[in-house]
Amino acid sequence: MAAQTGGKYQFLGRSGLSVSNICLGTMTFGKAPGGHPAFSSPTQLDETKAHEILDRYAALGGNFIDTANMYCFGQSEEIIGSWLTKQKRSNFVIATKCRAKMGDAPNDVGLGRRHIIQMCEDSLRRLQTDYIDLYQTHCWDYAVPLEETLRAFDDLVKAGKVRYIGVSNVNGWQMQKIVDTAKSLGISNVISLQQQYNLLCRHSEWEEFQVCRNEGLGVMVWSPLKGGMLTGKFQRGEKPEDSGSRIGHVHKNEKTAISSCPAWSWYAEDEGYWNLVEIMKKAAANHGKSVPQVALKWLLQKNVVSSVIIGVTSIKQLEDNMAAGEDWCLTQDEMTSLDQATALPSTYPYNQLERMNTGRSNPYLSLPFVENVFK
Template sequence: MKYRRVGNSGLKVSEIGLGSWLTYGTAAEQEAADACIRKAFECGINFFDTANAYNRGAGEEAMGAALKPYSRSNYVLSTKVFFPMGEGPNDRGLSRKHIMEQCEASLKRLGMDYIDIYYCHRYDDQTPTDETLRAIDDLITQGKIIYGGVSEWSAAQIKEAAGISKRLNLHPLVSNQPIYNMFERYIEDEVLKVSEEEGIGQIVFSPLAQGILTGKYKPRTQIPQESRAANDNVNGVINSYLKENVLECVQDLEGIAQELDISLAQLSLAWVLRKQGISSALIGASRPEQIEENVKAVQVNLQADVLEKIEKTLKKVEGFAPLR
């Protein structure tokens, strides 16, 4: 495993991190979580990500239970706040009230004393940004979180937040968590540049495009019965990727991976990690073998001719934007 700093902070995270998967709290799913986290540690992964909104807290509970056997100083954990956690008008967003209450609730669900990175899960246009940042700063001062971050904020919003933090002498944000993969590249336009200027590192999610970039879905064939796309409870955005031109592009990318004697997933993760400013790529896993395969991506160095070939292949789906 290799490790990178998160932005300008001294915090180091594994280039591959492990994110929460959907969980409903069954014994079988907890066993899968335990097995995956055990394999992650064996492979050198030290970064784990969840959120309070993942099944209204069940994701945090599963992650906390799976991490319980390990020394707290040996891993970095992030969780998030923003999405509704109740039916009341103050049970959502980034108000000081909601942030403070949800941080306490997350700590209880995780069974931990502190959170390493606490993310504002989306931008809240109903709350002044300085109110949000002061609340995050106070949680840092109280020792309940160590660093603050944002997720899926625009370049302008990140710039605004950085300016407020400097003006008010608050702890700076250290991380942004955006989606980033071969098909969704909006952060390349402005977010990466602004974040680098402000010392903010990217910890990206969905680097395998909801599993599309593993090659399990083929053009002109039926969706595998055991796959996420076949499950109406969790397929979500993935179905918008299931277009013939996208799947044909994936097939071409798989050919490039075969020429390099690596898997398509490893090619896709190495492609994400090629970018300066990316601190870590978050994978999801339901089986330990998936982790073992994916972490090999950190050893893949894509040469200029391969990157050029990938770009030519991706031009076939230029302008593609999944429905959200």
């Protein structure tokens, strides 16, 4: 598992930053005007309910809060900011992101210097703080030179407005290029990758996580429950319209389906999915835990993962999810069953790399390819 500092806290990659192994995601804070599909679910929280979630998260020992400027177009950051003013700032690690379109002008989007600097200033104002612990790119930008992006982030670190740099939603070659470019420029390097990863989305194991493992980057996992598909609450043949869930909300209008909140139809007739649900239920029963806790624990037992980001809409959900970070483990047989039920197809060149390197490793080099990420 990832390097630990003790109890529920782990280092974020090889940095000296200690974070909760369960991070509170805040995309559910606020409600976007105009009914934006990503933030119009009936499960979105107003400030009062969001502050209740934040209070309980802190009481349970959580110190890591993740947001983004685009979440409800700044409302999420504002809600966190109004709560943060009533806390001891140094007790919490605040992470946010930039890149998304935040206005109608040509320079109101992307990872150019002008946009990055302005978005950082705007986030600091909304968060009511004078520094951001972890500032992250929200996605790769094909329109801006990487050197410009990284130098702008480095300048924010030098100015004391940002403590650490991270990235999100990139592919393998992009991740390696980010690391190598920062090294060649002699500037602040990234310490983390925030990536979708769950039992139904494992493709980052092939490339991106290999870079993270070899370079010492911590992985922050988003959508660990695949928008609710890994909660075990749904039954075969029963449509989720009236479940009060995001999946149910999307089911009524599948045009709004996205990777983190999939359409019910994507899995309704998938035998592999229902087999996975049964394996998860069995493991949950073995440990006296819930199905979501099994899905989260599977992630926490992957050695590349530093923290798992949860998105909750109630205190009950929060407490259940946080319990996944406590001191209990899935057995090796259970991990193997879950791994095998959701295994990626063995395809070239990965199958040949694995076959020709079986049993071949050097303890003085970075840990070998498959076994140290997938187990």
